[in-house]
Every structure is written in structure tokens, then in C-alpha cells.
Amino acid sequence: MIAGYLIACTTLVxxxxxxxDAYVLGLTGDxxxxxxxxxxAAADGIRIYFERLNAKGGINGRKVEVxxxxxxxxxxxxxxDAQVFVNNDDLQLIISASLSSTYAPTxxxxxxxxxxxxxxxxxxxxxxxxxxxxPLLFCTSGYAAEKDVEFAVDYMRKMTSGQFKLGLVSMAIPxxxxxxxxxxKYSAGKNIQVIGHESAPPPTVNYAPYATKLKDAxxxxxxxxxxxxxxxxxxEALRQQGWSGRFISYGHNVAEEELKRIKDPGFLVFTTNxxxxxxxxxxxxxxxAAAGKTKYPYTYLxxxxxxxxxxxxxxxxxxxxxxRAKVAEAMNALTVDLSGLRGGAIVxxxxxxxxxxxxxxxxxxxxxxxxxxxxxDWVNKPVN
Numbered sequence: 001m002i003a004g005y006l007i008a009c010t011t012l013v014x015x016x017x018x019x020x021d022a023y024v025l026g027l028t029g030d031x032x033x034x035x036x037x038x039x040x041a042a043a044d045g046i047r048i049y050f051e052r053l054n055a056k057g058g059i060n061g062r063k064v065e066v067x068x069x070x071x072x073x074x075x076x077x078x079x080x081d082a083q084v085f086v087n088n089d090d091l092q093l094i095i096s097a098s099l100s101s102t103y104a105p106t107x108x109x110x111x112x113x114x115x116x117x118x119x120x121x122x123x124x125x126x127x128x129x130x131x132x133x134x135p136l137l138f139c140t141s142g143y144a145a146e147k148d149v150e151f152a153v154d155y156m157r158k159m160t161s162g163q164f165k166l167g168l169v170s171m172a173i174p175x176x177x178x179x180x181x182x183x184x185k186y187s188a189g190k191n192i193q194v195i196g197h198e199s200a201p202p203p204t205v206n207y208a209p210y211a212t213k214l215k216d217a218x219x220x221x222x223x224x225x226x227x228x229x230x231x232x233x234x235x236e237a238l239r240q241q242g243w244s245g246r247f248i249s250y251g252h253n254v255a256e257e258e259l260k261r262i263k264d265p266g267f268l269v270f271t272t273n274x275x276x277x278x279x280x281x282x283x284x285x286x287x288x289a290a291a292g293k294t295k296y297p298y299t300y301l302x303x304x305x306x307x308x309x310x311x312x313x314x315x316x317x318x319x320x321x322x323x324r325a326k327v328a329e330a331m332n333a334l335t336v337d338l339s340g341l342r343g344g345a346i347v348x349x350x351x352x353x354x355x356x357x358x359x360x361x362x363x364x365x366x367x368x369x370x371x372x373x374x375x376x377d378w379v380n381k382p383v384n
Contacts, residue, residue: 021062021063022058022062022063022064022065022090023058023059023062023063023064023065023092023315023318023322024065024067024088024090024091024092025050025064025065025066025067025091025092025093025094025095025311026066026067026069026081026084026085026088026091026093026094026095027043027046027047027066027067027068027069027094027095027096027097028069028071028077028078028081028082028085028094028095028096028097028098028102028106029042029043029068029069029070029071029095029096029097029098029121030043030070030071030072030073030097030098030099030102031043031068031070031072032070032072033070033071033072033073033074033098034072034073034099035073035098035099035121035122037253037254037296037300038121038122038228038252038253038254038300038303039073039097039098039099039121039122040097040296041121041253041294041296041300041301041303041304042097042120042121042253042301042303042304042307043068043097043121043304044290044293044294044295044296044300044301044304045286045290045300045301045302045303045304045305045307045308046066046095046097046120046304046305046307046308046311047066047068047304048289048290048293048294048301048304049289049304049305049308049309049312050064050066050308051293052289053308053312059312059315059316060315060316060320062320064312064315066095067085067088067091069081069084071098071102072098073098073099073101073102074101074102075101075102075104075105076105077102078096078098078102078103078105078106079105079106079108079109081106082094082105082106082108082109082110083109085109085110085115086109086110086112086113086115087113091115091324092115092116092318092322092323092324092326092327093115093116093117093118093311093324093327094106094110094115094116094117094118095117095118095119095120095307095311096117096118096119096120096122097119097120097121097122097304097307098121098122099122100122100123100125100175103119103122103125107125107137110136111136113324114136114324114325114328115136115324116136116137116138116324116327116328116331117136117137117138118138118139118140118307118310118311118331119137119138119139119140119141120139120140120141120303120304120306120307121141121253121303121304121307122141122143123141123143123145123175124139124141124143124144124354125137125139128352128353128354129352129353129354129383130351130352130354130383130384131351131352132351133350133351133352133353133354134353135328135332135350136328137353138331138348138353139353139354140303140306140307140310140346141303141307142271142272142273142303142342142358143250144354144358144383145175145176145178145179145182145225146179146182147358147381147383148179148225148250148270148360149179149180149182149183149186149223149225150182150183150186150381151270151358151360151379151381152183152223152225152248152250152270153166153183153186153187153190153192153223155248155270155360155362155376155379156192156221156223156246156248157190157191157192160220160221162191163191163192163193164191164192164193164220164221165193165194165195165217165218165219165220165221166187166192166193166194166195166219166220166221166222166223167194167195167196167197167198167214167217167219167221167222167223168180168183168184168194168196168197168198168222168223168224169197169198169199169200169210169214169222169223169224169226169230169231169234170197170198170199170200170224170225170226170230171199171200171201171202171226171227171230172199172200172201172202173202176199176225176226176227176230177199179225179226180197180199180223180224180225180226181197183223183225184197195214195217195218195219196213196214196217196219198210198213198214198234200230200234202227204230204233207230207233207234207236207237208237208240208241210234210237211234211237211238211240211241211243212241214234214238214243215238215241215242215243219243219245220245220246221245221246221247221248222234222235222238222245222246222247222248223247223248223249224247224248224249224250225249225250226249226250227252228249228252228254228255228258231249231250232249232258232262234247235247235249235262235267236262239264244266245266246266246267246268247266247267247268248268248269248270248362249267249268249269249270250269250270250271251269251270251271251273251275251363253273253299253300253301253302253303254300255269255271255275255363256275256276256277256299256363256372257297257299257300259363259364259365259372260365260372262365263365263367263370264365265364265365265366265367267364267365268362268363268364268375269362269363269364270360270361270362270363271360271361271362271363272342272343272358272359272360272361273302273303273306273341273342274302274340274341274342274343274361275299275361275363275372276298276299277363277371277372277373277374278340278374280339280340280341281340282305282339282340282341283340286298286301286302286305302341305341306338306341306342306346309336309338309341310334310336310346313334313336314327314330314331314334315327315330317330317334318330331348331353332348332349332350332353333348333349333350334346334347334348335347335348342359343359343360343361343378343380344357344359344378344380352383354383355383356382356383357380357381357382357383358380358381358382358383359378359379359380359381360378360379360381361374361376361377361378361379362374362375362376363375
């Protein structure tokens with residue numbers, strides 16, 4: 001390993017077939033950078049999934065080789081990773097698990113050689129959405145800023161009688177700030193008074209000034225769609241100042257462990273992934289498979305597991321020998337059951353490489369039982 005750059009070479013078990021006799025995937029992800037808790041966990045979920053699958057015989061009797069490289073969410077590293085992958089003639093698919101800043105160079109290299117890309121863990125690029133999805137780009141991660149905040153606004157409206165005051169919190173990056181600006185517009189005409197939008201720069205250390213403005217403006221609710229640090233630090237700063245309102249934020253993969261740490265019934269998260277507190281059979285499978293194989297809590301592995309499940313379903317449709325074109329064709333018409341992991345299936349068509357429907361659930365802390373609980377069950381929002 002050179003400077004932590006090449007993390008792993010393969011998930012092939014000892015004695016397994018060479019690459020020419022295996023499906024070959026290349027994963028460029030943030031394993032040691034600023035998004036490693038999210039992206040690195042997704043990468044581990046993918047790795048562990050295919051190690052487990054290979055131990056059971058692989059797909060159609062063939063092993064799955066996953067080449068993993070650490071881009072640390074740096075565009076230049078991602079570009080190098082993509083160059084290495086596209087120049088490997090045995091490789092059929094690139095997986096991206098890092099911040100959106102790495103997307104452009106990865107996409108450019110992949111398109112140069114006709115390699116399909118699946119995005120996991122990060123925000124989905126706009127080119128996967130209907131009605132004109134790019135034929136090489138696909139996304140399984142749960143983020144969709146405008147749909148997400150629309151659900152959250154509707155939930156707050158449903159849970160609150162009469163007019164209420166809403167504060168908004170973003171990180172000062174375009175996708176987060178834009179999501180909160182959309183929330184403000186969407187709240188219009190719903191008897192909701194938006195009293196402020198605080199946008200904190202990425203290196204913020206002290207969130208007290210932002211919390212003070214929201215508290216002094218009389219916020220009843222605060223909504224945040226941002227990286228987890230912005231969400232949780234703003235909430236904690238509000239509580240430290242004696243604010244007693246309710247806070248709802250997007251549920252990143254760290255959210256379940258954070259709910260256990262914070263233990264505040266007024267701190268809610270909405271998410272497209274089922275939490276392990278649901279105790280579904282698939283959650284037990286992930287927990288068992290991850291034992292001793294990752295530095296992350298097994299509750300962080302949802303996004304990676306979902307991505308790997310979808311990849312397996314696509315590869316099962318590919319006639320041997322596999323090719324980049326065959327994999328892309330299989331992914332362009334795919335339905336994958338995600339029971340226990342999400343509220344509904346992922347359905348891809350030639351025009352839509354995101355999904356046909358989003359399913360949201362709200363989780364919070366139950367002080368009476370001292371555990372994470374479901375506050376609101378699955379709600380469906382069609383993707384237009």
C-alpha cells in the first residue's frame with residue numbers, strides 16, 4: 001500500500017479464478033478522507049457483501065472481483081482511479097463511493113471507454129434522474145435534496161396544528177444550501193413562517209452564533225439537510241442555549257448510532273433506509289457478515305449493502321462472458337427488491353436510473369424504552 005492509496009486489490013477468496021474468469025468491478029471511494037465515515041462504510045459494505053457472496057459460489061458460478069482504491073474525496077485521485085479502471089480490459093463496472101466533487105473526472109474517464117458507473121453513498125448526479133437518464137450513470141444512494149425536504153416540510157405540517165415558525169440550516173455548499181432554499185419556497189402557502197436560513201461554512205467550529213439566531217427568532221421547528229456535522233452540531237448548540245423546539249434532519253448512515261448517543265426525543269431524523277432498530281432478518285444477516293471485518297458499526301453499512309444487492313441483480317442478467325455494454329444494458333432495465341432495507345424496490349428504466357418512488361421513514365429516541373423507535377412509518381413520494 002502506497003500512502004494509503006491502494007486499499008485492497010480484490011475480494012477473491014484464495015484459490016479463486018483469475019480476473020478473466022470473474023466479474024470485475026472497480027471501486028473508487030473515500031476510505032481515509034473527510035467523508036470516510038460515510039463513504040468508507042459504504043465501501044466496506046460492498047466489499048463484505050461480495051466476500052460473502054463469493055464464499056457461497058459467486059454469481060452464476062463465477063466470482064466477483066472488487067478492485068478498491070482510496071480517493072480520499074480528492075478529484076485528482078478519483079481521476080487516477082478511473083484511468084486505472086477503464087484501462088483494465090477485464091473490468092465491467094465502476095463504483096463511486098465518495099463526495100460529489102469526485103464525480104466529474106470519474107464520469108469523464110468512464111465515458112471515454114464506455115464503462116457504466118454506479119454511485120453509492122454520495123448525492124446522486126442529476127444525469128441519473130428522469131426523463132433523460134445518461135445510459136452509463138446509475139445511483140442507489142438515498143439522497144434527493146428537493147424531494148427530501150418536501151417530505152420533511154409535509155411531515156412537520158402534519159405534526160403541528162396552526163401556524164409555526166421554521167428555521168432552516170444548511171452547510172454553505174451548493175447542494176445543501178439549494179435544498180434549504182427549496183424548503184423555504186415549498187413552505188409557502190402552508191401556514192409556515194420561515195424565520196431564517198443559517199448556512200455554516202464547512203470548517204465551522206462554533207455553531208452557537210447560528211443557533212442563537214434561530215432561537216431568538218422563535219423557531220418552533222428547525223429543518224436541516226446537510227452533512228451530519230452541520231445538522232448535529234447546530235442541534236446541540238440549540239439545546240445548550242435552552243431551546244426546547246423540535247429538530248428534524250436527514251438521516252445519514254451515522255444517524256442510528258447518533259440517536260443512541262443524543263437520547264433526545266425532540267431530535268428526529270428522516271431517512272430512505274430502514275434502521276437496524278427495525279430488527280428485520282436482513283439486518284441480522286448484515287450484522288453477522290460484518291463481524292470482525294470492518295472498523296465501522298454494522299449500522300453504517302446499509303448504503304453499501306443496497307448498492308451491492310443491486311449490482312448482484314444486474315450481473316445475474318448478464319450472459320457470459322460479461323462486457324461493459326452488457327452490464328449497462330442489464331442495469332437499464334432492472335427491478336430489485338429491497339425488503340427490510342428500504343420501503344420499496346429500486347426500479348430502473350432507460351429513462352430513469354434513480355428510482356420510480358422514494359420511501360421515507362422518521363425515527364427518533366424513545367425515552368420510555370431507551371431505544372430508537374419509528375416515529376412515522378413509510379411514506380411514498382413518486383419521482384417525477
